Amino acid sequence: MAKLSRKQIANALADSWVSKGTNRKDLAAQTAALMIEEGRKNEVDLVVKDVKYILFSKYGIVVTEVFTKNPLTDTNKANITTLVKQKLSSAKKIVINENIDDSLLGGAFIATPEFSLDLTINSKLKKLRNV
């Protein structure tokens, strides 16, 4: 059986992910197993990136990765949603994935398939050092 291309896998994953009744955990596990079995472990990150892009371009779902030192509050999430919707007018739904990063002093790093925004204190201090 011929190997599926990365794009085919990403499309299939994106389509399944939005289908009702899909167990997303199982889907992720099955995909990971497939990639490992085919010796394509290195492509996992790229597939995930492709899926996010397809979800946005095909379904208007924006998967937003947010890196912070502390967990986000509801207000934080609401503001992030507003900001992403403002920047991506075609976005219908915003999904926020929280990532705790202890190396950060404060603030947040926001990454979407279309743009990224660095609001961390670390970057502000770095700019200050480069003055």
Next chain:
Amino acid sequence: MNVSTLTNFAAETESGIGALGIDPIKIALQAGTFLILFFLIKKYALDNIVKNLDDRRYKIDEGLTNAEQAEKRLREVGVESEKVMAQARKDGDKVVEDANKESGAIVQSARDQAQVEHDQKLDEADNKIAQKQKEVSKGLKGEAASLVALATETIIGEKLDAKKDSALLDKALKQEIANG
């Protein structure tokens, strides 16, 4: 005829012209001798003498003419040399004047050039000082910024709790939203 006869004859003839002491025969002989001598001289010497005299006179005349011409030429040369000298003096004066003017211009040009170079060096020095000041200022700013950053980092590490962090994030997000 013997001698006595001739003596007698002479004594007898002393009565006419002979009485005056003039002997026509002698005169005739002398005249003949003179003519012969004259003829001989004219034939063999006179022409050459006259020719020599003519040549000499010609040479003398030529010499005099040449001397006159030379004197005239000398006068002309004198006048000419005066003119040449005057022209030479004039030219010399002009050369000196030109040289003075040129040297003045060269000195002025050198002064101007020196002034320009002096100004340029001053400008360069000013620029270098300004650049140095800028660098020092930049270095100080950078150092100050680093110190501020370090201090801020330390303070934030110690003082920024989750609540304050959340409030700061909200503020930053709102500012981004306001900026569009």
